[in-house]
Amino acid sequence: DEKEIKETLKWFEDKNANKNKNYFGEYRGKNLIVVQLEAFQGFVLERKINGQELTPNLNKLAKDSLVFENYYYQTAWGGTSDAEFLSNVSLLPARDGSVYYQYAGNKYNALPKELKGIGYSTAVMHANRPGFWNRTNMYRALGFDKYESEKDFNIDEIQGMGLSDKSFFKQAVEKMKSYDKPFYSFLITLSSHFPYKDYQNKIAKIINVGEFEGDVVGDYLKAVKYTDEAVGLFIDELKRSGLWDNSIVVFYGDHAAIPYEKRSSLAKIIYGKDDLTTLEWVTNQKVVMMIHFPDERIKGIDKTTAGQMDLYPTLANLYGIEPKYVLGRDLLNQKDGFILTREGNFVTNKYAYLKSSDKLVELKNGKEADKEKFKYLFDKYKTYFDMSNKMIEYDLLRYLER
Ligand code: GP9
Numbered sequence: 001d002e003k004e005i006k007e008t009l010k011w012f013e014d015k016n017a018n019k020n021k022n023y024f025g026e027y028r029g030k031n032l033i034v035v036q037l038e039a040f041q042g043f044v045l046e047r048k049i050n051g052q053e054l055t056p057n058l059n060k061l062a063k064d065s066l067v068f069e070n071y072y073y074q075t076a077w078g079g080t081s082d083a084e085f086l087s088n089v090s091l092l093p094a095r096d097g098s099v100y101y102q103y104a105g106n107k108y109n110a111l112p113k114e115l116k117g118i119g120y121s122t123a124v125m126h127a128n129r130p131g132f133w134n135r136t137n138m139y140r141a142l143g144f145d146k147y148e149s150e151k152d153f154n155i156d157e158i159q160g161m162g163l164s165d166k167s168f169f170k171q172a173v174e175k176m177k178s179y180d181k182p183f184y185s186f187l188i189t190l191s192s193h194f195p196y197k198d199y200q201n202k203i204a205k206i207i208n209v210g211e212f213e214g215d216v217v218g219d220y221l222k223a224v225k226y227t228d229e230a231v232g233l234f235i236d237e238l239k240r241s242g243l244w245d246n247s248i249v250v251f252y253g254d255h256a257a258i259p260y261e262k263r264s265s266l267a268k269i270i271y272g273k274d275d276l277t278t279l280e281w282v283t284n285q286k287v288v289m290m291i292h293f294p295d296e297r298i299k300g301i302d303k304t305t306a307g308q309m310d311l312y313p314t315l316a317n318l319y320g321i322e323p324k325y326v327l328g329r330d331l332l333n334q335k336d337g338f339i340l341t342r343e344g345n346f347v348t349n350k351y352a353y354l355k356s357s358d359k360l361v362e363l364k365n366g367k368e369a370d371k372e373k374f375k376y377l378f379d380k381y382k383t384y385f386d387m388s389n390k391m392i393e394y395d396l397l398r399y400l401e402r
């Protein structure tokens with residue numbers, strides 16, 4: 001009803017009423033290039049497999065970037081599309097199914113639309129069929145001027161599920177060179193998609209995965225190595241084209257890579273042991289996340305517990321945009337960590353609630369904490385999902401137009 005609608009909108013407005021705003025608008029005029037890396041789970045960064053560096057290019061970039069070490073994916077049934085939604089809209093995935101399929105007719109104050117509002121040209125690139133995840137309709141709703149799909153790329157090399165990331169990035173830079181400046185380009189990679197099979201047998205020996213050879217985990221490690229190489233070439237191309245020095249460039253992973261059944265492999269890779277505790281499993285559901293600033297003024301490692309819903313408010317602040325209806329927070333101005341997932345877990349800077357065992361535990365030692373004492377966190381979890389659901393299911397921004 002009317003009252004509930006007003007209350008919901010007001011909740012968002014109050015939450016986002018800005019207090020302190022370091023860096024506000026300081027990068028307006030710079031391009032924005034955001035790269036969503038398929039299945040780039042956090043543990044791959046700074047990881048060695050049999051003495052070989054898995055992601056040397058991202059590791060190198062990390063040294064000059066702002067790196068979020070505790071950045072969680074928050075996707076649900078909508079997989080890759082949920083990550084896109086979280087990152088560009090800062091609301092949570094749908095109760096069931098995917099927002100992309102069910103709510104593409106909604107009104108959104110998304111990042112591309114807001115950047116358009118301050119004079120940016122906007123484009124999204126992903127070399128797969130345009131119908132996949134109902135992207136054509138959804139991208140229009142999010143405010144992308146251009147959608148460069150499989151049809152707009154020369155499919156000259158295949159790796160994994162489609163056009164190779166190396167060719168994709170190369171063509172993407174060519175496209176960006178011709179875009180009106182300043183621009184926002186959102187790129188979604190494909191080569192490291194499950195089941196990470198190397199059908200063309202091109203990356204069979206890219207890295208020696210030892211005991212993981214012949215297994216989905218070994219295939220994953222090779223796919224990561226491949227995409228990291230592609231990232232390295234992409235950065236070189238951006239530098240050559242002159243775009244690098246005029247753009248903020250973001251790299252982040254979309255969702256999990258290693259399925260639960262393979263958790264013993266994850267345990268071996270990360271901890272050198274055979275199994276994971278529930279806490280270890282939950283706190284490894286992180287993805288790679290780093291922001292490179294053209295002047296390299298902001299860099300280093302940030303340990304705040306953060307998640308994909310925080311990307312849009314963080315970037316918006318840098319471009320001098322004040323989004324009112326976002327759920328996440330600006331990570332350069334707020335450090336009180338909080339992420340939540342549809343699975344029922346939440347994590348703060350100190351505690352994690354593990355839904356499967358119904359336990360609230362301390363991150364540093366796994367000790368159980370008193371749930372009663374932290375009731376406000378459970379309330380916060382519930383409120384966030386309620387508010388996000390209402391916003392999406394009742395298309396509340398449309399209401400503001402009436
Ligand atoms: C397909 C790709 C995959 O275009 O984005 O989506 P996913 O299966 O990872 O959710």
